[in-house]
Amino acid sequence: MSIKVKNLTYTYSKNTPFEKIALNNINLEIKSGELWLFVGHTGSGKSTLINTFNGLLIPQQGEVYIDEESTKSKEIKIKDIRRKVGIIFQYPETQFFLPTIKEEILYAPKNFNVNIDKKEISFYMQLLSLPYEYLERSPFNLSGGEMRKVAIISVLSYKPEYIIFDEPTVGLDYSTRESVFNTIKQLNKMGKTIILSTHWISEFLELKPNVLMLKDSKEAFIGSFDEFITLDYNILEDSGIILDEKLDLYRKTIIHKKENIKNKILNI
Known part of the structure; x- marks a missing residue:
């Protein structure tokens, strides 16, 4: 069970004066149960990459495999891919169109033929503090924060195997942002595969996620959180990553430990 990206390239407005390469030869594997952060400047390709995971965009070059099935294959139904890969977009509440919250939550399960009972709905409402x-x-x-929470529940309701959050806290106040982050952490601890495009890195320090950093449509870094956080300051800043006090202290701690281990080895 995984999402595999192989030699993925995607270009907007191809063969026109407005041509723009959004993704350039991306390779990545996201395994079941993992937590990933996608980071980088706005326009670096994060949202484009996410949109290839559930068939909103089909790779022009390369492949995206969802549980070994290529999204380009004519033998699969895109609807089946979208059932597995749920995306919470920026401002997802703008997509509401039904008269009650219950109907909004039940719409996707009905569309995907997924059963959800009152107990499960109650669990999701409690999870999001509604x-x-x-x-x-x-x-x-x-309120805006409550609408965002309902939008998240409407995706969780059809039980996708991979849950993607594309800047889920944009426009939210501090309290609601913390509630959404805590929900993401709890979902991952429950074994859900989570992919998060965000600028709020320090919120996930305790979970040590894997990190993909994009710059100018290319992979600038892929690896563990500790490897990412100890990159040269100039490399991080060049990709739009500014470490807050909490992250900078953690970075210095990791570097200090590595230096101590190195010194001990040299003294053997």
């Missing part, structure tokens, strides 16, 4: 009685309310009468 009262169960909200189900009969209109989603359009909620």
Whole structure:
């Protein structure tokens, strides 16, 4: 069970004066149960890469495999891919169109022929800190943060195997942002595969996620969190990564440990 990306290249407005390479020869494997952070400047290719994972974009060159099935294959149904790969987009609440929260949550499971019972709905409502009685309310009468939470539940409701968050906390206040981050952490601890495009790196320090850093549509780094955080400051800043005090302290701690180990080896 994994998402595999092989030699993926994608170009917008190909063969026109507005041609722009969004992804350039990307190679990556995301295994079941892992947590990944996709980081880099706006426009570096993060959202384009995410959109190839559930067939919103089909690779022009290279392949994307979802559980060994290529999204380019004419033998698969894109709907089956989208059932496996759920994406919470930036401002997902703008896609609401049904009169009640309950109907919004149940729409995707019905579309994908997935059964969900009251107990599961109650669990997701509790997970996102929303009262169960909200189900009969209109989603359009909620606060911005509450609407975002409902949008997340509407994706969780059809039980995708891979859950992607594309800048999920854009426009949210501090309290709601923390609630969303805590939900993501809990989902990963439950064994869910999580892919997160974000600028908020320090929130996930305790989970030590894998990191993909993109720059100018190319892989600037792929590896462990500790390897990522100890990259040269200039490399990080050149890709739009600014370490806060918490991350910088952790970085210095890791580097100090490595130096101590190196010195011990030299003294043997």
